[in-house]
Amino acid sequence: MGKQSYLHKQKLRRGLWSPEEDEKLLKHIAEYGHTSWSSVPKLAGLQRCGKSCRLRWINYLRPDLKRGKFSQEEEDIIIELHAVLGNRWSQIAAQLPGRTDNEIKNLWNSCIKKKLRQTGIDPNTHKPLSGIEGTEDDKISSGSGTLKQTELESDLTLMQCIEDSTTNSIGYCSLSKLCCSTSTTTLSVSSNPLLWHNQTNRGLGLNPELSCSSITSATTIVSSSIFYNSMDLKATSDLPYWEGGNPNSSSSKSSSFLNGGLSSWPHLTTERGNKYLLPGDSEEMKWSEYLQGNFLAPSLPHCQSQPLHAGDLKVESHFELESLNLCFQNHQPELPQLQF
DNA sequence: AAGTTGAGCAACCGCGGTGAT
DNA sequence: TATCACCGCGGTTGCTCAACT
Structure with a gap:
């Protein structure tokens, strides 16, 4: 039924x-357009089915097509x-x-x-192929830049970060099973806003420059201003509470990025990151819409301008993060490290 | 030079969704 | 509501050509 014979x-x-x-085909479309592909072959004098004409147009004849090799940037975007x-x-x-x-x-x-x-990433899951567990290497502390996380009852398993040593400096890391069931968790953040260490190419990156590219599944996920700009971390109705320091203030706890902004924080609820909800909205938006720019970020001026800075992060409420893949660009060397 | 292999690409196939009747 | 025609998408196939043996 319904199929082309x-x-x-x-x-x-x-x-x-x-x-x-x-x-x-080109001549016909230039003259009449292609309102109905099924009629195109007949009108254009072609011994092809409409489907074939459509495909030829879309994949080859369209004037706006960019021919030639994909750039590294395009490949990165695709990934x-x-x-x-x-x-x-x-x-x-x-x-x-x-x-x-x-x-x-x-x-x-x-x-x-x-x-x-070849770089150890499963192309289907975007997770490390070997499922490597975190090791002591992940816990290297630089002294000047250390995060201490207390009361994290479950393990943070970081998995693999692969840093492309090319000029593009693209990297990936995945983490899974970041769980915290305590009411308050404090993360002490060093003066460097970049919380990334890449020694041995492994570590957890929390970096304003990062672009989190996917979340494969999550029950409840932590949100933080550091990811706000990319809008890729998902917050659920069971929002955790993060308090970040004000970059313009020496006070480590002033101006929580969520102060007053919580209600307008987007609720991103579904698995695989395909859809999200805005608080109070009943309609779901699709990722494609977001990616096409149809989504307007809620107004959170003090959030948008606040990357993670020196001070404490407080995490309240239960959260659980299962499997998060990060993709970052603009890697900066000599970043402080994160310790769990 | 001839045969083989593999990468890259173009096109086909079949399914699901949608709108018209 | 059921049926049909069509469209769009994703998976797959098969062709071409260059590299290799």
Whole structure:
């Protein structure tokens, strides 16, 4: 039912398109457009099915197509988006002007998958292939930049960070099972707002420059201003409370980024990060809408301008973070370290 | 030079969704 | 409500060509 009858295709041409066919199709669309693909072949004088015409137009003839190799930046975007969207090639393509879903899919299957595997990342889950547990290496302290986390009852297992040593400095890290059931957890933050250590290429990155690219699942997830700009961390109705220091003040506890802003904090509730809810909203928005820029961030001026700075972070309420993949850019060397 | 292999790419296939009747 | 036609998407196939043996 509802499917195109392929019985008729015996009469139709298949396979590669000839330049003459391309020309006919181009000419027809330039003149009449393509309001109905099913009628295009007949009107254009082509022995093709409408579907084939549509595909040829979308993947090859469209004037806005960007030909040529993908740049490193485009590849990075694809990886980030794939972590969030999975194999939704058309949604990924929507973020890359001039690129088609087919092109991106081919690139993914032929190149990117391989590259990720070579760097120890499972291209399906965007998690480390080996499922490495955190080691003492993860706990290296620099002295000047240390986070102490108390009352974290469950383990923070950090998994792997792979830093691309190229100029693009793209890196990934994943963490899982960050749980805290206590009412208050304090994180002491060093004077350096960047809480990243990358010795042995492992560590947890909490960095204003980071862009968190995916959350594969979460029951309740911590939010913090450091991730606010990327809007990628998910807060649920069971919001934890984070208090960050004011970068413009020596007081470590002034001006909590959530002060007064909690009500307008977006509630991001569903698994796999595909949808989110704004507080008080009943309608869900899709990630694609967010990514296409249809989402307007709530007004949180003091949040947006507050990366994590020296002082304490207080975490109240239970939170649990299961499996978070981070992708960062603009890596900066000599970052202080995080200790658990 | 001939055969083999693998990467890259273009196109096809089939399914699900949607709107019209 | 059921059926049909069509569209769009994602998975898959198959072709071409360059590199390698």
